[in-house]
Amino acid sequence: MTTDGKTPRGITPSQTVGPFFAYALTPNGRYPFETLAGNDMAVPGAAGEVVTISGRVLDGEGKPVADAFLEIWQADGEGRYPAGGASGNTGFRGFARAETLDEGRFEVRTVKPGPVPAPGGGLQAPHLCIGLFARGVLRRLYTRLYFPEDGAMHAGDAVLALVPAERRDTLIARRSGDGRYVFDIVLNGPDETVFFEA
Amino acid sequence: MSIIYPLNSLASHPPYLAPDYVSTRLRSPSRPLVILPHTLSELTGPAFGHDVVRENHMDLTVHHAGEPLGERIIVTGRVTDEDGRPIPDTLIEIWQANAAGRYVHVNDQHPAPLDPNFTGAGRCVTGPDGSYRFVTIRPGAYPWRNHHNAWRPAHIHLSLFGPSFLTRLVTQMYFPGDPLLAIDPIYQSIPDAAARERLVSRFDLETTVPEWALGYRFDIVLRGRGQTPWEDPHDD
Numbered sequence: 001m002t003t004d005g006k007t008p009r010g011i012t013p014s015q016t017v018g019p020f021f022a023y024a025l026t027p028n029g030r031y032p033f034e035t036l037a038g039n040d041m042a043v044p045g046a047a048g049e050v051v052t053i054s055g056r057v058l059d060g061e062g063k064p065v066a067d068a069f070l071e072i073w074q075a076d077g078e079g080r081y082p083a084g085g086a087s088g089n090t091g092f093r094g095f096a097r098a099e100t101l102d103e104g105r106f107e108v109r110t111v112k113p114g115p116v117p118a119p120g121g122g123l124q125a126p127h128l129c130i131g132l133f134a135r136g137v138l139r140r141l142y143t144r145l146y147f148p149e150d151g152a153m154h155a156g157d158a159v160l161a162l163v164p165a166e167r168r169d170t171l172i173a174r175r176s177g178d179g180r181y182v183f184d185i186v187l188n189g190p191d192e193t194v195f196f197e198a
Numbered sequence: 199m200s201i202i203y204p205l206n207s208l209a210s211h212p213p214y215l216a217p218d219y220v221s222t223r224l225r226s227p228s229r230p231l232v233i234l235p236h237t238l239s240e241l242t243g244p245a246f247g248h249d250v251v252r253e254n255h256m257d258l259t260v261h262h263a264g265e266p267l268g269e270r271i272i273v274t275g276r277v278t279d280e281d282g283r284p285i286p287d288t289l290i291e292i293w294q295a296n297a298a299g300r301y302v303h304v305n306d307q308h309p310a311p312l313d314p315n316f317t318g319a320g321r322c323v324t325g326p327d328g329s330y331r332f333v334t335i336r337p338g339a340y341p342w343r344n345h346h347n348a349w350r351p352a353h354i355h356l357s358l359f360g361p362s363f364l365t366r367l368v369t370q371m372y373f374p375g376d377p378l379l380a381i382d383p384i385y386q387s388i389p390d391a392a393a394r395e396r397l398v399s400r401f402d403l404e405t406t407v408p409e410w411a412l413g414y415r416f417d418i419v420l421r422g423r424g425q426t427p428w429e430d431p432h433d434d
Contacts, residue, residue: 011280011419013210013393015370015384016219018355020303024293024319025357031302033319036250036291060224067305073244073363081242095244117238119200129239129363136221138212138387140366142234162232187225197205197231198240198364 014139019067021133026069026099039098040109041072046092048077048111053145053173053181056104057132060188064104068134070185072096072108074127079114100134112147118158125153125160132185142196145183146172163194170194202236203364204424207280209390216387220344236364243362247289247323256322258292258334259315266316268297268335270411273371273399277328277358279422284328285365291321291357292332299338299352308340333411339378351378351385360420371416372398 023031028038042050057065074094075081082094098106115123125146132141146154154160160168170193173181185193214226234240254260259270273292277285295301295318298310302317316335324330337352353370360366372379379385379398388394396419405413 009280010393010396011207011210011421012367012369012396013212013388013390014367015212015355015397016221017357017368020295020301020306021293021355023302023317024291024321024355027319030304031319032317034250036247036289036321037244060228063224065225071366073239073242075239081238082244083242093244093246095246119235119237124237124239127239131363131366133368134225136219136223136225138214138216138219138222138226138384140368141214141227144239159234159237162234167229188228189224192227192229194229195227195231196234197208198203198234198236 016135016138017069017133019135021069022099026097028099037093037095037097039096039107041093041096042109042111043091043093045090046076046111047080047090048113049179050109051112051179051181052107052109053128053183054105054107055183055185057100057106057134057185058104058187062189064100065134065187066100066102066104068104068132068137069097069099070106070108071131071133072098072110073129073131074110075113075116077111077114079116079123081116115153122156122158123153125150125157130185137187141187142198143185143193144171144196147181148172148175167194200235200237202241202423203421205233207421210388210393210396212387212389216383218383219387240363243365244359245287247321248287251289251321251323255320256332258318258320258332261317262315264315266296266313266335268313268316270333271336272331272333272405272407272411272413273354273416274329274331274405274413275415275417277324277330277360277418277420279360279365279420281422281424283422284326285360285420286324286326286328288324288359288361289321290324290330292319292334292354294318294334294337294354295340297335297338299340310338310340336373344383349378351376351382356418358418358420365420367418367420369418370397373414374398374401
């Protein structure tokens with residue numbers, strides 16, 4: 001920051017959230033502060049099939065990361081990103097926060113997004129944008145979650161085409177039941193999830 | 199590839215792997231990141247806070263029956279993008295240790311006292327000119343287990359959204375003249391000295407309120423779309 005009152009050059013660098021963010025960012029009834037965004041964005045009236053996504057966050061030795069949180073940003077079932085806070089008049093906000101607890105587990109309840117426009121025309125396969133924050137993570141990690149039943153769209157998806165074929169599976173959730181998916185995020189190591197720079 | 203927010207701005211950030219900060223070793227990607235075009239998914243972002251943020255959330259000293267112990271301070275500044283444009287109506291969340299260096303988090307085992315009158319969480323929404331203001335207590339330094347005799351410099355955590363998924367920022371604000379900055383692996387993880395200095399707030403007598411609280415200024419710069427090149431007509 002400059003001290004002469006001029007607009008500073010360069011962006012403010014990132015720092016880790018550290019281990020003690022929960023009472024401010026994910027209080028969820030355990031701390032006396034109102035929760036701003038919880039892990040359920042499937043409000044009544046939101047367009048799309050209600051789905052539950054659960055998974056674990058693991059470190060480079062396969063140990064659970066129990067002090068992380070995910071932020072999810074997504075379109076609704078008709079592929080609309082909320083503008084000005086909500087999508088149309090459905091109250092869908094497209095944003096959730098899910099903390100990891102015991103065994104590094106998280107869960108998110110939402111609606112399955114529809115395809116959204118791709119740059120230069122066409123559509124992107126349905127996906128969730130996931131930002132991950134934790135102690136030991138100096139800057140948000142960005143990954144995406146895709147759905148296993150959309151294989152035909154994945155084949156033509158411009159973003160997935162940028163991912164080495166042998167690592168694409170790390171971005172595709174596994175169906176574990178009706179409306180239920182499992183998506184593990186591995187921060188480091190041979191099974192490492194694909195992370196993006198954007 | 200449609201890159202809307204210039205990627206070279208990201209050089210201000212620390213790398214994911216900073217071995218002196220031991221926790222990064224098993225929590226940082228070892229494979230190259232995949233460079234992504236900026237699609238509608240990245241160029242949009244959550245906008246919220248107005249309905250949840252209450253007026254007293256910006257004053258962390260009034261959340262309990264009594265006043266917290268410690269040195270009352272004011273932290274204020276402006277949020278702009280890197281092209282100098284103010285970022286209005288964006289949510290800022292903060293959290294911090296109390297004056298003794300203790301967090302209310304259940305996992306904080308530092309044997310320093312909790313303060314029944316201080317939780318240490320606050321939030322506000324930036325004004326039309328991107329300005330914000332918090333009233334709080336100067337946090338204490340505290341020990342951590344990264345290495346022998348490791349102490350974190352006093353800091354306040356800040357979380358900001360900005361207009362898109364790509365402008366999201368979580369960072370820490372430090373205090374001027376803190377001798378612990380030189381030996382803190384988290385602060386020192388930022389390779390560029392000028393970028394590091396942007397995390398150090400500035401004591402400001404104009405912000406200071408006589409006989410009440412010291413003032414610190416901390417301006418925050420989020421990524422911009424680079425639509426206009428840097429230019430300062432008053433820069434002589």
